[in-house]
Amino acid sequence: MGVNQLSRLYGDKPAVDRVSFDVERSEVFGFLGPNGAGKTTTIKMLTTLLQPTSGGANVLGFDLKTEGRKIRERIGVVQQQDSFDQGLNVETSLDIYGLIWNVPRTERKTRIEEVIARFGMEEFRKMPTVDLSAGQRRRVQVAREFIHDMDLLFLDEPTVGLDPIVRRALLDYLKERVHKGLTIFFTTHILEEAEYLCDRIAVINQGRIVQIDTPENLKRRFGSARAVEFKLLQGSSEALASALSSSADVTRLVQDSGTGAYRVTTTRPESVIPEIYRLAERHAVTVSSIYIAETTLEDAFxxxxxxxxxxxxxxxxxx
Ligand SMILES: Nc1ncnc2c1ncn2[C@@H]1O[C@H](COP(=O)(O)OP(=O)(O)OP(=O)(O)O)[C@@H](O)[C@H]1O
Ligand SMILES: [Mg+2]
Structure with missing residues (x-):
């Protein structure tokens, strides 16, 4: 998928402002940004639900402006808000969704059983969707998209309201599908999840793309310096602290007055750790615990x- 200078105005205010990026085949492309950044608006344009004000895109080899119908045939989309025929039970709702997509009867049966098993929907498969909990409803909404074939799937915050176990099951299921060739465009506010799933991430703010890179690189480029935390069996050591503060690799050293733990800010934890042990020996104190606090994607974001x-x-x- 290639997106070129895509824009959408509401009145004279740009919700999406000349956004350009490429998504490779079989890639999970994360689209992250604060509330109101323009993520949903972008997804609506790329899935032909909303007309761009200017710019364009090539989706699965088809032109967004002129070949909307062909695009719709080859994509799946889970929208941010839910959309249901509330009266139907879960199984029927899944079946009708497959019917709309012209999935043959026997194939529908197989796929329905598969998603019911994979998304843990056994105990509520006969229940009307109107009676489901919010998280259960979200599960059905995501699951039904897998009843039909597609090459590209847009997921607008699919994990909102899911419990940690179902969330992980969904992410792993997505990984499996990507392995078999599916391409995914994914938004979330849970950065750990983005890191777990996405090959590359675009960060969007106020309609404009701020960065595009792998999660690793974003952390490396924008994460703050790492920290090493340690405790001494003896509690404190003035001598060790003052020697450590003057070490070249240490940016900052603070001691937590409550727990007594020392926190060292550094860009080189691999050299600071042995230094801490050397100093402990020299000043006759014992390091009782030590660990590296890693920079997170949330921090970089x-x-x-x-x-x-x-x-x-x-x-x-x-x-
Ligand atoms: N129909 C509309 N009319 C006017 N403004 C709109 C409309 N839809 C969205 N906007 C505005 O466009 C901007 C982008 O909205 P969008 O829904 O794309 O954000 P988002 O990144 O998906 O946010 P969230 O994380 O909250 O889902 C916001 O400032 C929003 O208020
Ligand atoms: Mg949104």
Missing amino acids: IHMVTDDENGRETERGLG
Whole structure:
């Protein structure tokens, strides 16, 4: 999929502002951004539910402007808000969805059984969707998309309301499908989940793409320095602390007054750790616990968005 300068205005306010990116085949492409960033608007345009104001896209080899019907035949979409015929029971609802997609009867049966098993929907398969809990309803909504064939799947916050076990089952199921050739366009506010699933991530803020990279690279480029935390059996050691603070690899050293744990901010934990042990020996104290606090994607995300906001402030200030 290739997206080129795609834009959507509401009134004169751009919700999506000249967005360009490519998604490879069999890739999970994450689309992350704060509330109101333009994620859903982008998905609506790429799934032909909403007309772009300008720009275009090639989706699965078809032109977004002129070949909408062909695109709709080859994609799946789970929208952010739910859409159901509330009266039907789960099984019938899944079956009718397959029928709409012209999936043959026997194939529908097989796939319904598969999703019921994979999404743990056994105990409520005969219940009307109207009586389901919010998370159960979300499960049905995501599951039904797998009743039909598709090459590209758009998921707009599919895991909202799912419990951790079902969430993990869904993510693993998605991975399996990607392995077999499915391409996924995915939005979420849960950054651990994005990191678990996505090959690449685009960060969007106020309608504009801020960064596109792998989760690893985003963490490396935008995560803050890492931290090493350790405790001493003896509680504190003035001598060790003052020697460690003056080490070249240590950016900052603080001691938590409550727990007594030392926290070292550093870009090189691999050299700081042996240094801590050396100093402990020299000053006759014992390290009772030590660990590296890793930088998280959430941390990197907050930096990217904050930097972008600050950049805009400066731009406005100068303009
Ligand atoms: N129908 C509409 N009319 C006017 N403005 C709209 C409309 N739909 C969306 N917007 C505005 O467009 C911007 C982008 O909205 P969008 O729903 O794409 O955000 P999002 O990134 O999906 O956010 P969230 O994380 O909350 O789902 C927002 O400022 C929103 O208020
Ligand atoms: Mg949205």
